[in-house]
Amino acid sequence: MSFFLETLIGGLMAGMLYSLVALGFVLIFKASGVFNFAQGAMVLFAALAMARFAEWLPAWTGIGNPVLANVMAFIISVAIMFAVAWLVERLVLRHLVNQEGATLLMATLGIAYFLEGVGQTVFGSDIYKIDVGMPKDPVMMLESVFEGGILINKEDFIAALIAAALVGALALFFQKTPTGRALRAVADDHQAAQSIGIPLNRIWVIVWCVAGITALVAGIIWGSKLGVQFSLATVALRALPVVILGGLTSVPGAIIGGLIIGVGEKLSEVYLGPMVGGGIEIWFAYVLALVFLLFRPQGLFGEKIIDRV
Amino acid sequence: MRIRKLALATSMAVLGLSTVLTAPAALAQAKEQFFPVLSYRTGAYGPNGAPWANGYVDYLKYINAKGGINGVKISFEECEFGYATDRGVECYERLKSKHGGGTAVHPLSTGVTFALTEKVPVDKIPLVTAGYGRSESQNGAVFTWNFPLLGTYWMAADVLIQHIGKKEGGLDKLKGKKIALVYHDSPYGKEPIALLQERARMHGFEVMLLPVAHPGVEQKATWLQIRQNRPDYVLLWGWGVMNSTSIKEAQATGYPREKMYGVWWSGAEPDVKDVGDGAKGYNALAKQHGAEPNAKIVKDIQATLHAKGQGTGPKEEVGQVLYMRGMIAAMLTVEGVKKAQERYGKGKWMSGEQVRWGLENLNLDQKTLDGLGFAGVMRPVQTSCLDHMGSAWARIHTWNGSKWEFTSDWYQADEKVIRPMVMLASGRYAEEKKITPRTPEQCKQ
Numbered sequence: 238m239s240f241f242l243e244t245l246i247g248g249l250m251a252g253m254l255y256s257l258v259a260l261g262f263v264l265i266f267k268a269s270g271v272f273n274f275a276q277g278a279m280v281l282f283a284a285l286a287m288a289r290f291a292e293w294l295p296a297w298t299g300i301g302n303p304v305l306a307n308v309m310a311f312i313i314s315v316a317i318m319f320a321v322a323w324l325v326e327r328l329v330l331r332h333l334v335n336q337e338g339a340t341l342l343m344a345t346l347g348i349a350y351f352l353e354g355v356g357q358t359v360f361g362s363d364i365y366k367i368d369v370g371m372p373k374d375p376v377m378m379l380e381s382v383f384e385g386g387i388l389i390n391k392e393d394f395i396a397a398l399i400a401a402a403l404v405g406a407l408a409l410f411f412q413k414t415p416t417g418r419a420l421r422a423v424a425d426d427h428q429a430a431q432s433i434g435i436p437l438n439r440i441w442v443i444v445w446c447v448a449g450i451t452a453l454v455a456g457i458i459w460g461s462k463l464g465v466q467f468s469l470a471t472v473a474l475r476a477l478p479v480v481i482l483g484g485l486t487s488v489p490g491a492i493i494g495g496l497i498i499g500v501g502e503k504l505s506e507v508y509l510g511p512m513v514g515g516g517i518e519i520w521f522a523y524v525l526a527l528v529f530l531l532f533r534p535q536g537l538f539g540e541k542i543i544d545r546v
Numbered sequence: 547m548r549i550r551k552l553a554l555a556t557s558m559a560v561l562g563l564s565t566v567l568t569a570p571a572a573l574a575q576a577k578e579q580f581f582p583v584l585s586y587r588t589g590a591y592g593p594n595g596a597p598w599a600n601g602y603v604d605y606l607k608y609i610n611a612k613g614g615i616n617g618v619k620i621s622f623e624e625c626e627f628g629y630a631t632d633r634g635v636e637c638y639e640r641l642k643s644k645h646g647g648g649t650a651v652h653p654l655s656t657g658v659t660f661a662l663t664e665k666v667p668v669d670k671i672p673l674v675t676a677g678y679g680r681s682e683s684q685n686g687a688v689f690t691w692n693f694p695l696l697g698t699y700w701m702a703a704d705v706l707i708q709h710i711g712k713k714e715g716g717l718d719k720l721k722g723k724k725i726a727l728v729y730h731d732s733p734y735g736k737e738p739i740a741l742l743q744e745r746a747r748m749h750g751f752e753v754m755l756l757p758v759a760h761p762g763v764e765q766k767a768t769w770l771q772i773r774q775n776r777p778d779y780v781l782l783w784g785w786g787v788m789n790s791t792s793i794k795e796a797q798a799t800g801y802p803r804e805k806m807y808g809v810w811w812s813g814a815e816p817d818v819k820d821v822g823d824g825a826k827g828y829n830a831l832a833k834q835h836g837a838e839p840n841a842k843i844v845k846d847i848q849a850t851l852h853a854k855g856q857g858t859g860p861k862e863e864v865g866q867v868l869y870m871r872g873m874i875a876a877m878l879t880v881e882g883v884k885k886a887q888e889r890y891g892k893g894k895w896m897s898g899e900q901v902r903w904g905l906e907n908l909n910l911d912q913k914t915l916d917g918l919g920f921a922g923v924m925r926p927v928q929t930s931c932l933d934h935m936g937s938a939w940a941r942i943h944t945w946n947g948s949k950w951e952f953t954s955d956w957y958q959a960d961e962k963v964i965r966p967m968v969m970l971a972s973g974r975y976a977e978e979k980k981i982t983p984r985t986p987e988q989c990k991q
Contacts, residue, residue, distance in 0.1 A: 240774050247766050362592045364790065366820040373824055375800050388773065390798040462794065464820040468590045468761045468787045475764070506767030507774075516731040516757035518767055 239383035244507050245500060246389060252499020253397040256404055258455050258476035259483065259491035261448040264407070266485045267424035268444035269330065271341040275349035277473035279449060281465075282321070282356040284456025286314040288365035288465040307369055311453075318449030321352070326442045334437075353470055362467065367460040371395060396458040403454055407447065408488050420444060424486070475519070478526035484536025494526075494537060501525045577895040579615060579883060581606055581622040581876075582641035582648040584658070589628035590761035591786035593816040594868060598654060599624065600859035601872030604847055605880070607858070611850050615883050617893045621645055627658075629786075634658035635665075642669050649901050650674050650693075650879045656734035659692075664979070666691040671898040672882070672905050676875040677702075677810055677833045681737055682971035684964075686906060686934040687983040689972065693905050693934045695878050696927065697833050700967060701959040702809050703738035703781070705940045706831060707745045708957050710779055710807070721750035726777035728768060728784070728792055731757035735783045738809070742781075744967060762788025769795040782808040782830075789817035790825075797824040807831065810940070814867035818945045826947040832867075834924040835874065836943045836950045839865035843873070843919030867950060874924065881910060881918075905929065906989075908936055925956070931989030938964075 258276060265273040290310035291303075300306050329344050372391040380386035411417040422430040423440045431437055452473075459469055476495070483494025502525075506518035529537065583603060586595035606620045614620060623644065625637035634655055642648050650672040653659050659679040666673045667690060674693045675683070681700040683692035710725070711717035727742060729735030739755065746753045754777055756768050762784055769792075772780060780801065782792050789812045796803055804827040808817070813830020815837070838844055844865040851857040852864060863869055879901075886896045886904030896904070908929045915924060929936040938961070942954035976983055 240770070243773070244767070244770050247770060251764075251766060357588055357592075362588050362596070364593045364787065364816055364820050373794070373797055375798055388799060392798065463763050463787065464790055466590070466593055466787050467588070468763045471590065471761060472763050502764075503767045503770070507770055510767070511771075514757065515755065515768075516759045518764060519759045 239379075239385060239387050242383070243387050243389075244503050246387070247393065248500035248503035249496055250390070250393040250397040250499070251503065252496040253400040253404075254455065254458060254495075255476045255479045255499055256492045256495025257400040257451055257458075258473045259479040259495050260404060260407055260488065261451040261455075262476065262480045263483075263485060263488060263491045264411075264420075264444050264451070265448050266480075268420050269341075269423070269441050270338060270427075271330070271345060272338070272485065273448065274342060274345040275352060276448065276452060276476070277470040278349040278352035278356070279318070279321070279452035280456045280459070280473040281467065281470040282352045282456075283314055283318055283449065283453035284367065284460040284465045284469055285356045285360040285365065286317045287311060287453065287457055288367045288460060289360045290314065291367065292365070303368070304370075311457075314453055315450065318453055319446050322442055322445030322449050325445055326438060330441055331438060349470075353467070357467065365460075365465040367457055367465055369457060369461055371461045392462060396462070399454065399458060403451065404492055407451070408492075410447075411488060416443060475522065478522040480536075481523075481526040482529050482537060484538045487536065487538035490536055490538030498522045498525065577646055578619045578621040579649050579895060580645035580647065581620060581879070582638070582644070582651050583622050583624040584627055584634055584637050584641075584651065584653050584655075585624050586627055586629045586654070588626060589630075591629040594786050594811070594814065595629060595654065596859065597814070597816070597863055597866060597868035598872035598875075600857075600863065601869035601874075602652065602876045603858045603872075604851055604864070604869075605873045605876035607856065608847050608850055609880055611856075615880055616887055618883075618887075618895055620880075627655075629655055631655065631657035631661055635661050638662055638665070642671055646895070647671065647898055649883060649896070649898065650905070652676065652875050652879070654678070656680075656737060657732060660733050663689070663692060669898070670902070672902045674875065674879055674882075674905065676878060677871065678734065681741070681964075682968050682975060684933060684935045684968050685972035685983075686929075686931045687972075687985075687989065688976045688981055689934065690984065691902060693929070695905075695908075695929070695935060696874070696924075696937050697810070697940065698935060699734075699737035699783075699809065700741040700964050701935065701938050702831055702833075702940065703741040704745070704959040704963055705957045706781055706807050706809075707742070707749075708960070709942055709954060711749070717749050723751040723779070724754060724775065724777040725751055726754040726756055726772055726775070726780045728756045728758060728765075728772075728780055728782050730762060730784050730788055731759050734785065734811075738781075738783060740967065740971075741964070744963065748963070758784070758788055758792075761786060763791050765791050765795045769799045769801065772796075772801055773799045778805065780806045782806060782812045784808070784812045784817075790821055793818065793821045793825045793828055797821070803828040807942070810871075813943065813945075813950070815863075815950075816868070823947050825945045827944065829942050829944045829953065830950075832941050832943045832950075832952065833871065834937070834939060834941070835867075835870045836952060837865060837867050838870050838923050841865065841870075841919065841923050842921060843877075843923070844870075846919055847873075870923070874920075877918065877920070878908070878910075878927070879905070882908060885909075906931060906934065931984060931986070 261276045287310050290313045294306045375388050377386035419435045479494040479498050483490030502518040502522045505521040510517050585599035610620050627633035627637045648671045652674050656678050659675050676695040677697045679694045681698035683689035742753045808830035810831045810833040818825035852861040882905035883896050886900040890900045910927045925939050927936040938959040941956050943950045944953040
């Protein structure tokens with residue numbers, strides 16, 4: 238039982254991170270109808286900026302305090318992600334208003350390759366370290382209840398808490414603030430939103446900025462866990478089955494979907510993996526998402542599309 | 547009419563003059579020994595691929611700086627393939643015929659090795675897989691063009707089991723033990739399984755197989771299984787980011803790093819440097835060499851290339867584990883060319899076929915290696931028709947938190963265990979591909 242709980246908790250904590258990245262997909266899709274394939278590349282780019290500036294700043298300025306260096310690197314990385322958002326709107330989206338969804342998807346594919354290439358050219362392609370003081374050793378809990386207790390990875394636990402806090406903040410931002418309402422209005426109908434004076438271009442910049450911040454936070458968490466290197470871009474794309482499952486337009490869907498996928502892939506690898514030779518968790522997440530789609534094509538919380546004939 | 551004749555005469559004169567001027571230059575330009583370089587400096591495996599490529603290229607530059615291979619200059623061209631098998635084959639196809647043909651090709655990928663094994667006999671280019679590739683290709687009677695110099699994965703797994711056995715007080719003490727193999731789910735990662743199963747049958751231990759999907763950044767479930775089953779030892783057969791992720795997950799699940807043993811592709815600086823103290827005590831196989839910053843060859847390369855701004859990559863990485871491995875791979879090929887020149891003409895350009903003979907008749911004794919600047923770095927290498935590996939020695943090194951340190955004596959893989967497996971697997975391959983193994987007489991040719 239304790240092992241099952243360990244696997245379950247491990248899955249939930251991994252799932253929380255998937256939710257965070259999935260939220261980046263959902264935010265952009267809701268506001269602009271663009272399926273942002275570059276979200277993974279944004280995670281890598283943001284993490285590279287954070288890692289490298291945290292390393293460069295002490296050398297350039299003589300700052301000895303690592304906390305201060307990290308805070309400054311974070312601020313610079315946020316500014317970089319805002320600049321990326323502005324450039325994407327200015328150079329790509331603005332010219333593709335009212336184009337087919339497939340065209341916009343292709344444009345984000347281009348942005349993904351561009352960010353991956355430029356990121357590695359500017360910041361380097363080695364493995365870099367983000368050290369924000371996350372604890373690395375595990376902790377045993379409930380030793381009196383279960384034999385041997387339950388092992389919890391402190392780093393995963395803190396990462397899940399940060400992700401949960403950010404997800405909560407974003408949900409509130411969407412539901413309760415005027416900008417959030419404007420974002421939702423744009424998501425519902427571009428033309429209607431424009432007709433009541435909502436500036437479409439500004440909204441797109443805001444939403445890409447928000448997606449940039451979620452990418453940065455995800456990049457810092459994963460970068461701290463895995464080291465900052467190219468694979469972060471592919472790790473972030475593991476949130477794809479989450480949006481398939483949760484629905485592309487639903488914030489709660491991204492959260493619940495992330496948790497289901499996180500738990501599903503860990504349980505499948507541990508309990509089904511040995512029967513089929515192992516290594517199944519990556520594709521099993523997609524199988525799980527596709528099974529859900531058989532019953533709810535719009536995803537768990539996605540909007541049902543009904544067209545009049 | 548007169549103008550046409552004038553134009554024609556002028557053209558002829560220009561053509562004639564240019565021929566006269568360029569012909570001696572062309573004649574004077576000796577043929578260069580071309581080395582195609584398949585590399586990956588970007589992508590998920592870039593942090594590990596780049597230092598290998600730096601070492602490989604630096605050694606070629608160093609040989610040129612010293613006058614070439616008995617006067618024959620080396621040229622090379624890199625092709626980036628991102629550790630993707632299809633792109634690796636594409637790079638090979640693009641480079642194989644350039645500059646009169648490749649001297650030898652090092653794919654630095656077991657997947658690409660599998661793909662090229664049937665191509666190289668047709669193109670007549672030796673396929674050197676120093677420390678990777680197909681284990682059965684040690685048998686040169688069947689795999690005429692493959693050279694897994696200095697080590698195969700069967701050899702690596704054999705040495706690791708010998709070491710673990712020694713730690714336990716003898717191979718017979720392995721009975722009832724559990725050894726987990728955490729491996730990259732690819733031809734590379736699967737390669738040691740056959741040997742481990744054979745050793746498990748011999749000594750009565752249990753092998754637990756745990757594949758990790760590319761690129762290896764998600765291993766939580768794998769390490770939960772390790773925590774559940776509590777193996778006595780974990781063997782790590784990873785590459786790139788998979789290695790550091792494994793060590794971090796071991797730390798996160800409380801598995802002792804002292805009980806972990808990586809293959810030689812899981813025991814370099816990029817695998818441990820961002821893990822910090824968490825990697826302390828982690829062991830890996832050293833393919834003879836470890837990090838060798840004080841080796842004579844390293845100091846020579848620093849002085850000849852990096853001090854003059856002509857080196858490849860960061861100079862502080864010169865002498866690190868993967869840099870050394872790339873450099874040794876280049877050295878073995880250059881020595882193969884030299885050996886071929888002994889037979890086919892000193893100071894002459896060597897074809898792929900001639901280089902193949904040179905690689906098959908390598909005989910680098912300790913004196914020669916010391917003279918090349920490799921004293922203390924590696925042991926003698928002697929290849930033959932039946933042994934394209936040339937040496938079966940390895941040792942263990944351990945990460946002490948800041949650098950790799952040798953922590954064992956030398957081990958030699960057990961020929962009695964490996965040879966029958968090599969003969970069986972290569973025999974099956976020959977049968978499947980309808981290859982008639984070379985006879986000892988044919989080998990001498």
